[in-house]
Amino acid sequence: MTHHSSINGCLSADETAIQDVILSETSTFSEGDFEGWKACWLPHESTHIVYVSENAGLCVLRGWTEACKHMQHVFETKLQCNNTHYDKYDMAISIDDNSAIVTFDSTATGAEGIFTDTYETRFMRKTPQGWKIAHSNVIVKVRKQSSVASLAVDRSGHVIWTNEATREKLTSHPVFSISSGRLRANRLAWDKVLQSALKNASLYHGHFEMTRFIEQNDGPFRCPVVLGETDEGCVAVVCLNVRDSATYVQFDLDDVVERKLAIAQTVFGLSEGQTNVARHVASGQGLKCIANELGISVNTVRTHLTRIYEKTGVNSQTALVRLLLSVA
Template sequence: MNVAAPSEVDDILAVVKAEHVAFWMKDIEAYERCHLHAPHTWWWSYWRHGGLAIRHGWEEIGERSRQAMAAFLAPSPSYAFETNWDNMTVRVSGDMAWATFQLHYPGSDGPISDLPGTTSLAYELRILEKHDGEWRIALVSVMVPGLDQLGGPVLRLGLDGRVIWKSADAEEALANDDDLVIRNGQLRIRNRAADLRLQSAIQWAAQRDRFLMARRGAMPVIMDAGEGLPTRLWWVVAESGMILFSFGNSHLVEERLAMAASAFGLSPSQLRLANRIVQGQSLVEIADASGVSINTVRTHLRRMFDKVGVHTQPALVRVLLSVAAPR
């Protein structure tokens, strides 16, 4: 491996950082100047909202970049200029170089117009080639774990349930949740039956990361409160080799209930009832909010029992939230 002169490393970093600024400021001409326009260029990316994307050749990469900037990407000075760059490593060998780094984005409303929330952390790689004395990017790799794209307060857990990271709003959520407790550094549920489900879900998530490539998924943890009473729901999420605990994720609930409605033939009114139950409303609260009698709500509930093949409200919730699209 050749030892690069500091000036050459500076030139490489200048190209990498210019590409970053150009992308978030929607400067397509500056963005194009940073890249090698060749058939062998690559773009590899992963993020929670869209999964894996692989693009090959500048013709495709360039066209998709132009479309993205024109259609839905909003200029973001905070992302362009206030992002922190960490763990930067640059290696050079002849006319080839590669740079690895982590980007910590500032909090904002997010520059992608149809998606709320921020992207706080990204792991990135650039491979560059030198042509006519100028460094150009030949490969872009962007991996976004998406901790803050889950929605709501989130904890990251170790294999034994130990809390190793908290989102900014998780501390308040823990303080206001009478059913959760951190005991000897480990997340527990005071209700023994629900805690056993939590520990089982953590072990399930740990098994998703046994090999070189991790698998993802989400398991509901439901605390049975009894018939007609509010349901408590949390999620254990296996994501990007991590075990995450979500206090409440409306996107996951909506996704699972939509799949369940299709699988079991639930009517729109039954789907609305199921959603209210999962949100933690009692049957009395649902009746009051809907302007109907408690007996009407119970009738709808019994019809759902028949369709799903269960006999209790907690079992109904467990079955509905366990329906997931194949991954």
Template sequence: MKDLEEDRAAILAVVDAETEAYLQRDYDAWEKCWHDGPEIRRIHSHVGTGVTVVAGPEIRTQMHRLLSENIEWQVPEAIRRENMNIVVSAEMAWVSYDQIGDMSSIPKEMAGHYHELKILHKIDGSWKIACIVGTQMRIDHVRAPLVEVDETARLLWMNEAAQDRLPNHPMLGLRANRLHAAEPDAQGELLSAVDWIAKVRDRHTPCVGEDAVTRAIALGQDDTGLAHICWAILRDGRLLITFDDTDRLERQLASAAAVYGLSQAQEKLARHLVEGRDLGAAAAALGISPNTAKTHLQRIYDKTGVRAQPALVRLLLNADRRGI
């Protein structure tokens, strides 16, 4: 038991020392924490840059460049760890934890929040890092409201944007701690989408990208005539509902325009129609005549094969929908 406690303390000391060397940009101190061999790895999944894998000697080359050269980069002012887990055997150990970096000089939604796994070897009596895997959770970097639910739409978690917006949302809210759409048809679509995504998640099909596991739900129009939309999505293995997401709506309409061959002017008109404006209001917002707007709409109908605005909205919101 004493040896195990000593090993745990030594392992944590190495983890702390490597982090401190990183923060202080001290390459020599960082290098002392790492094993040297062709089998070592640094694997990171980052929201902005995707997955990177660095192996063997290239790790030291990369870190020397980052820590020793005059390169502008942003280092967290402080780091804390949560949910620490340590497993130790005679010559190998692994440590996993959530690591949160305090980077107050950048927006809060881009804070450095990772889950890290470090694998260490005991070499000549000393623990050395042989592999690090860091994953940055995408949902921690979303500005739009996000609500996590279970397969019955029961609330599990909300980000700050959802906490601020959901109590005042005209078409979406909570009822008995479950997410609920005000319009009956929208409620049926919401529950159907949640159930479908839950089943996809349970099947765990890695050949299916998360972007395909998305369903758009038209929530209807509020008292001012503004249309509202939410999306049921799968991200980081979590079933989420997002709304008031203008960036997602822009991407979805751009995808629909590409699918149906809409011109830029037709796409702009479609955006206003999806937001609940009638043809006259859309024309005024675009600064075009009602006749021009009517011509654009007729051409949109010809390209999409529908003849009514509600049907058009449903079609555009699901233009990139794929069966799984």
């Protein structure tokens, strides 16, 4: 396991000691060293451990008795995170006599390729045995398979996070690239659509804006953006998701397409063959590629498309993808 941290400026003796405790708590947890982990904490009933994540919701361990018992079970059953690399950055330490508040961002990559991004807070107390953690808040922002191609942009449209799968994909992507720190489409008209969509998504980066959006739309902001049809007959499309005060751009839409197709097949009465063609069109494939994938002729693909157009009321692949991805 590797572990790195960053903090601005020179550290005082207390700041160094505090940082060492925080890093030790993480490393002993990952290594399965329960006694080492326990030594980082204040053994008092005012001690709390709080976890918040989208998947698991809220978990609060109230008091050292409950926290210690629960965490001992975690260590004994080896339930702790199987992470191989940690980074803590933007760490800020504020000390007042024998108390301190520490905030930082943290990222971790697991052996299974799962990427985790968290915002964390520690309340520290200075004891005769040194600085101890009295309260811990861990808020999980992102926990995704790092093999899924996606990136995140901030309110101004600048890329603030990518994974290796995305970087590899963008080196030879026929439609998208990163230029001057921003995601761009390679055609001016398409780029205008993309930038407009990113700007619109940024309106919901705030907590209260997103809360109101969810109340009015029965779910968080999720918007497919269809740019147009390429020279090869493929449809250029991405999906925008807003969470954690950022817009996430997803390039691989297979999961989105499958959910939408299941609804569209029923709504429009698509046959199995028509649904298969629509699936490949929505995934950005051209007619020849679709024919090869399905083992049929290009003319048969065109026939299926004609029937799909008649049933859905659209007359182009671009319009079809836009319709399919907008199905509720």
